[in-house]
Structures are given as structure tokens and as C-alpha cells.
Amino acid sequence: MQIRPLISSLQDFYLLSYHGFLGIFRRPFYWKDTLEQMDYAGAGSFFIMALVSLFVGMALSLQLAAELAVLGLKMYIGKVVGITIIREVGPVVAALVFTGRVGAGMASEIGSMMIGNQVDSLRVFGVDPIKKLVTPRLVASLVMLPALTIMGDAISLIGAWYIAAFVSNQSSYVYWSTVRGVLDFQNVFSGAVKPFMFGYLIASISCYMGFTTRGGSTGLRTSTTNAVVMSIIMIIISDFVLTRILLYVLGYKT
Amino acid sequence: MIVFDRVTFGYNAKPILNELSFQVDPGEKIAILGGSGEGKTTILKLIVGLIRPDSGRILIEGEDITHKTEEELNDVRRKFSIVFQAGALFDSLTVKENVAFCLREYTKMTEDEIDAKVRELLRLVDLEPAIHLMPAELSGGMHRRVAIARSLAVHKPIMMLYDEATAGLDPVNSDNICNLIVELSSFGMGHMMVTHKVVDALKVADRFLFLEGGTVVFDGGADELLASSHPHIRTFVDELRYQPKVSGKR
Ligand SMILES: Nc1ncnc2c1ncn2[C@@H]1O[C@H](COP(=O)(O)OP(=O)(O)O)[C@@H](O)[C@H]1O
Ligand SMILES: [Mg+2]
Numbered sequence: 001m002q003i004r005p006l007i008s009s010l011q012d013f014y015l016l017s018y019h020g021f022l023g024i025f026r027r028p029f030y031w032k033d034t035l036e037q038m039d040y041a042g043a044g045s046f047f048i049m050a051l052v053s054l055f056v057g058m059a060l061s062l063q064l065a066a067e068l069a070v071l072g073l074k075m076y077i078g079k080v081v082g083i084t085i086i087r088e089v090g091p092v093v094a095a096l097v098f099t100g101r102v103g104a105g106m107a108s109e110i111g112s113m114m115i116g117n118q119v120d121s122l123r124v125f126g127v128d129p130i131k132k133l134v135t136p137r138l139v140a141s142l143v144m145l146p147a148l149t150i151m152g153d154a155i156s157l158i159g160a161w162y163i164a165a166f167v168s169n170q171s172s173y174v175y176w177s178t179v180r181g182v183l184d185f186q187n188v189f190s191g192a193v194k195p196f197m198f199g200y201l202i203a204s205i206s207c208y209m210g211f212t213t214r215g216g217s218t219g220l221r222t223s224t225t226n227a228v229v230m231s232i233i234m235i236i237i238s239d240f241v242l243t244r245i246l247l248y249v250l251g252y253k254t
Numbered sequence: 255m256i257v258f259d260r261v262t263f264g265y266n267a268k269p270i271l272n273e274l275s276f277q278v279d280p281g282e283k284i285a286i287l288g289g290s291g292e293g294k295t296t297i298l299k300l301i302v303g304l305i306r307p308d309s310g311r312i313l314i315e316g317e318d319i320t321h322k323t324e325e326e327l328n329d330v331r332r333k334f335s336i337v338f339q340a341g342a343l344f345d346s347l348t349v350k351e352n353v354a355f356c357l358r359e360y361t362k363m364t365e366d367e368i369d370a371k372v373r374e375l376l377r378l379v380d381l382e383p384a385i386h387l388m389p390a391e392l393s394g395g396m397h398r399r400v401a402i403a404r405s406l407a408v409h410k411p412i413m414m415l416y417d418e419a420t421a422g423l424d425p426v427n428s429d430n431i432c433n434l435i436v437e438l439s440s441f442g443m444g445h446m447m448v449t450h451k452v453v454d455a456l457k458v459a460d461r462f463l464f465l466e467g468g469t470v471v472f473d474g475g476a477d478e479l480l481a482s483s484h485p486h487i488r489t490f491v492d493e494l495r496y497q498p499k500v501s502g503k504r
Contacts, residue, residue: 124304
């Protein structure tokens with residue numbers, strides 16, 4: 001990879017995500033587009049997010065129950081599952097699902113607008129494409145991914161409970177009380193910061209990749225793939241970095 | 255009105271235009287001819303400031319637009335109306351919302367006023383019945399006509415710019431579009447049509463530029479174009495006189 005194009009595209013990406021964010025505070029704000037994006041990103045992703053979360057929760061519970069039973073620690077299932085889901089698995093799984101469903105959609109929609117000269121039309125009409133296209137998607141992601149993550153966490157915990165209570169024959173009361181014990185400030189805060197970061201990354205990477213689309217349907221394929229691949233990489237890396245920072249900030253010894 | 259002064263442009267070091275110079279006066283009816291990939295669309299994008307030349311100057315009504323910011327360029331863009339290749343309608347919006355796009359963006363019209371204005375514009379392009387359709391439901395020719403209506407919504411441009419307005423259309427639809435373009439120019443607007451179809455260029459324009467290798471190799475009227483001895487122009491023009499070779503007795 002050549003260095004100069006790389007630097008200039010990093011600069012473009014930075015400008016896009018920065019101006020896209022500033023667009024929230026500057027007029028005009030496109031309410032209609034924002035609501036439409038929220039509907040697409042949030043309401044549209046509800047079902048798949050619920051489905052994925054349910055099965056992730058059940059699988060996690062099944063795995064851990066087997067392992068904990070060997071150690072004679074089956075009563076800790078709620079605690080272990082709760083921490084895993086709230087702090088780590090829930091936000092990451094939600095972000096990955098969101099990337100596949102919403103990020104890919106953003107990149108391909110903006111990409112086909114690039115190919116069809118629709119973005120040029122916006123500029124000719126004096127409309128800032130960043131404000132019109134990026135800001136609504138950024139806002140939708142910043143609102144909807146955290147909401148979906150919380151919902152996904154809850155459904156995962158229910159899935160895990162189902163397995164714990166009906167397959168591993170644990171007491172429901174013990175399960176829910178240990179889960180409630182896990183819901184302290186530190187855990188909830190760790191879990192709540194991540195989806196904002198991930199939402200911001202997914203929306204700005206996907207929009208950026210959409211804007212880089214050149215030349216027909218193979219160009220669209222490349223930019224959509226890049227959007228998904230880059231988003232996944234950035235989610236996984238930033239999850240690690242954030243976890244590290246949060247553990248430090250919250251005063252854990254590692 | 256439009257002056258290109260030794261304009262050079264390339265995408266990522268791939269040269270497209272090379273020291274291109276020409277001048278267009280207000281009200282002129284002009285066609286830019288040239289093969290695919292010769293940079294015809296690029297010229298239109300340069301005129302409205304969507305891209306900037308690598309060197310040289312572009313003057314619009316005497317003003318150098320080469321170093322203007324995106325905001326300053328909005329004033330320049332208002333002087334033109336550009337109809338992109340294939341129309342470039344917003345495909346998430348209905349025909350009505352497409353045509354109303356600039357009205358909603360720049361005016362405080364009520365819903366009734368917008369509806370009336372949109373219908374008026376669609377009548378102009380003979381498409382009022384299509385008002386509630388989505389762009390995907392339109393044929394190629396309808397697409398272009400809606401795009402023309404949309405580009406006329408807010409302001410009266412001084413010059414219309416058409417990018418391959420008739421490409422990919424059957425002869426009947428092409429002819430319709432050409433007639434519409436001529437009709438609009440009777441309101442006093444000039445136009446510049448970029449095309450590779452000589453037939454359509456002859457219908458709408460009285461001055462022709464032929465683009466090759468990034469420069470203008472021909473600039474003149476219809477008679478000169480038809481009589482030109484430049485080999486590529488001949489190929490373009492000979493299409494008009496094509497006679498099928500009929501086998502057997504005549
Ligand atoms: N965004 C772009 N990036 C890189 N190359 C481009 C881009 N747009 C156009 N080109 C190239 O520039 C050349 C001229 O394009 P264009 O002006 O669209 O030609 P025309 O309209 O005459 O067919 C073509 O070879 C095309 O491949
Ligand atoms: Mg073209």
C-alpha cells in the first residue's frame with residue numbers, strides 16, 4: 001500500500017467523521033432523514049438482534065454450566081454469565097450484528113448514490129452531503145446501537161436463565177439474585193460506554209467507504225466489503241483498548 | 255459566459271483534459287461531442303465546481319471559480335441547471351418529492367403551493383400523471399424528463415447543462431427529449447449538451463465542439479462539422495449517412 005494515498009484517505013476519514021458529528025449541532029438538521037435512519041437501524045434490527053442475543057446467551061450458559069459443574073461452582077453461573085454478557089459479549093455481538101445489517105446498508109446506499117451522481121446532485125443543489133447523509137446515520141447509530149445493546153443484554157440473560165434453570169437445574173432465584181448483584185455501576189458503565197464508541201465507528205466507517213465508491217457494481221462490492229471488514233476490525237481492536245482503559249479507570253488490578 | 259483557460263485535469267495522475275481552452279457566450283446552444291471516456295462529463299463537473307482543475311482557470315461570468323470554497327460555489331451553481339447522465343433522481347423519494355426537493359430546501363412554500371408548483375413543472379415535461387411514482391418505476395426517458403423538471407424548480411438558470419441526455423434511449427424518446435431541450439431554450443436559456451450521438455446534437459445545437467485526447471479538435475457550426483475531414487469526426491458523422499449494403503438485385 002502506498003503511503004501518500006493512505007494518509008490522504010485517513011485525513012478524509014477524519015474530516016468526515018468530525019464534520020458528520022458537528023452536523024448534529026449545526027443547522028440545518030435533517031429530522032426526517034434522521035428518523036428514517038433510526039427506524040431502519042433500530043426498529044429494523046430488533047428481530048435479528050433479539051434472535052442472536054437469545055442464542056448467544058443460551059450457548060454461553062450451556063458452556064459455562066458444564067465447566068462450572070466440574071468445579072462444583074454451578075451456583076456462580078449467574079455471576080459469570082452476567083459479567084461476560086454485560087461487559088464484553090453483549091456490546092461486541094450487538095456491534096457485529098449492527099455492522100452486518102446496518103453498516104453494510106449504509107455503505108451500499110451511499111455508494112450507489114455516488115455511482116448514480118445523486119451525491120453530485122445534492123452538492124449542485126447546495127446541500128452538504130455530510131449533513132444530509134452522514135449526520136443522520138451517525139445520530140441513528142449513536143442512539144440505536146446502545147438501545148439495541150441493552151435490549152440484547154436483557155434477552156441474552158433471559159436465554160442464559162432458561163438454560164440454567166431448565167437444563168442445568170439451578171434455582172431461578174439464585175440465578176437472578178446473582179445477576180442483580182452483577183448490575184453494579186462499574187459493570188453497567190463498562191457495558192454502556194462501548195456501544196456509543198462502536199456506533200460512532202460503524203457509522204463513520206461505513207459512510208466513508210460509501211463515499212469512496214467508484215465505478216459500477218464491482219466498485220460497490222469493494223466498498224461494501226471494506227465497510228464491513230474495517231468496521232469489524234475496528235470494533236474488535238477498540239473493544240480491547242476500551243476494556244483496558246475502563247479496567248484502569250475503574251481501578252481494577254490486571 | 256463560460257471560459258476554460260488552458261485547463262488540465264486528471265484523476266490520480268491519469269490525464270483526462272490537457273490544456274483545454276474554449277469559450278461559451280450566454281444563450282448559446284452548444285454540443286460537446288466525443289467518444290466515451292474522453293472527459294465530457296468531467297467538463298460539466300468542472301463548470302459547476304464539483305471538481306477542480308489541476309492547472310488553468312475556469313471563469314464563469316468573468317469570475318474565477320478555481321479557488322472558491324464550497325459555499326461560494328453555491329452562487330455559481332445557481333447559474334446553471336445540470337441534468338446528470340441517467341437523471342440522478344434520488345431513488346428513495348417519489349417523483350413529487352424529487353421535484354419538490356429544492357422547494358422544500360430553499361423556500362417556505364405551503365404544501366398546497368408545493369403541490370401546484372410540482373404539477374406545473376411536471377406538465378412542462380409532460381409527466382403530470384407520474385407524480386406519485388418512484389424513480390425505479392420510470393422508464394429511461396421519463397427519468398431524464400423528471401430530472402429536467404427537478405433542475406428547473408427553484409431558480410431560472412442562465413444555462414442548462416445536459417450530460418448524455420439521450421444516451422440509451424430509443425429514437426422516439428430521444429427525439430422527445432431533444433424537442434424538450436429545444437423548447438426550454440426558447441425561454442432564453444442557453445444549453446450545453448454533452449453527447450456521443452451526432453443526430454441528437456444536430457437537433458439541439460448550432461455550435462459543436464469535438465473533444466479528443468483532452469483538447470478541442472473541432473469548434474464550429476453544423477455545416478463545418480458535416481464537412482470536416484478529421485478522421486474521427488468523419489466516423490461520427492458518417493453514421494448519419496449509413497447505407498445498408500443490400501445484397502442481390504436492386
Ligand atoms: N471518480 C473518478 N475516478 C477515477 N477516474 C474517473 C472518475 N470519473 C471518471 N474517471 C475516468 O475519467 C475518464 C473521463 O471520464 P468522463 O468525463 O466521465 O468521460 P465521458 O463522460 O466522456 O464518457 C474516464 O476514463 C473515466 O474512467
Ligand atoms: Mg459521461
